[in-house]
Amino acid sequence: MTDYAKKTDVELVADVQGGDQAAYRFLVERYYRKIYNLALRLVRNSEDAEDVLQETFVSAYKALPNFKGQSAFGTWIYRIATNFGLMKLRGKKPVFVSLDEPRDNDMPNIELTDFSANPLEEVLDTELREKMEQAVSALPDDMRTVFLLRDVEGMSNAEVAEILDLSVPAVKSRLHRTRLQLREQLSRYFMERGGRSSQKAMNP
Numbered sequence: 001m002t003d004y005a006k007k008t009d010v011e012l013v014a015d016v017q018g019g020d021q022a023a024y025r026f027l028v029e030r031y032y033r034k035i036y037n038l039a040l041r042l043v044r045n046s047e048d049a050e051d052v053l054q055e056t057f058v059s060a061y062k063a064l065p066n067f068k069g070q071s072a073f074g075t076w077i078y079r080i081a082t083n084f085g086l087m088k089l090r091g092k093k094p095v096f097v098s099l100d101e102p103r104d105n106d107m108p109n110i111e112l113t114d115f116s117a118n119p120l121e122e123v124l125d126t127e128l129r130e131k132m133e134q135a136v137s138a139l140p141d142d143m144r145t146v147f148l149l150r151d152v153e154g155m156s157n158a159e160v161a162e163i164l165d166l167s168v169p170a171v172k173s174r175l176h177r178t179r180l181q182l183r184e185q186l187s188r189y190f191m192e193r194g195g196r197s198s199q200k201a202m203n204p
Contacts, residue, residue: 009073016064024064028057031074034153035081041148042085044137052088056081071162078153079163082145089141128189135185143178150175 004012004026012030015023032053039052060077067076136144149160150171157175161168 010069013064013067013069013073016061017067024061027073031077032057035077038078038148038153039081039085041136041152042082042141042145043088048088052081052084055084059084072159075155075159075162078149078155078159082149082163086141086145128186131186131189132182135182138185139178139181143174143181146171146174147178147182151179 002020002022004023007015007023007026009027009030012023012027016027035056036049036053039056040046040049043049043052056077060080063080067073071079136147139147145164146160149155149163150157155163157168157171160166160175161171164171166174
């Protein structure tokens with residue numbers, strides 16, 4: 001029996017291109033939680049996030065026969081998901097360009113788990129995390145997307161630039177403006193929180 005867990009993305013992609021549908025199921029299992037979380041934070045709606053998730057993996061499966069490996073599979077799948085998410089936000093039908101039909105008509109049967117109850121990393125107390133999520137959700141789409149890919153997903157500036165079809169300096173500039181805006185909003189929260197703490201200390 002093939003041990004797919006020990007294979008790299010490159011090896012799994014080669015297996016899929018060779019007709020091994022089980023290899024694609026494992027690629028989905030490797031990435032679908034990350035893709036769902038990104039979609040949910042991007043579109044801010046669990047139903048739309050599930051649509052983005054399904055559309056991403058169906059489109060990726062169709063496009064894999066012509067995938068040349070010029071970028072990492074992870075970067076490529078994130079780009080597809082981001083494109084679908086942004087198109088969903090703009091109220092248009094998502095379209096991923098240059099899709100060819102799969103070599104056979106049988107799309108693997110993929111069961112996708114609902115991860116809608118997955119917040120940002122639990123490194124902050126509940127109230128601060130909620131404020132952070134609210135501040136991120138209120139960002140314009142272009143700023144929120146850069147922030148999610150760079151600071152939440154932990155991608156490099158170069159990877160974010162590739163996913164969003166931007167230059168690295170443009171990513172850095174957009175990220176800088178985003179961080180400043182978030183810092184400003186959270187600074188107001190900390191000032192208000194400090195004031196509440198002082199009142200409690202004076203009026204136990």
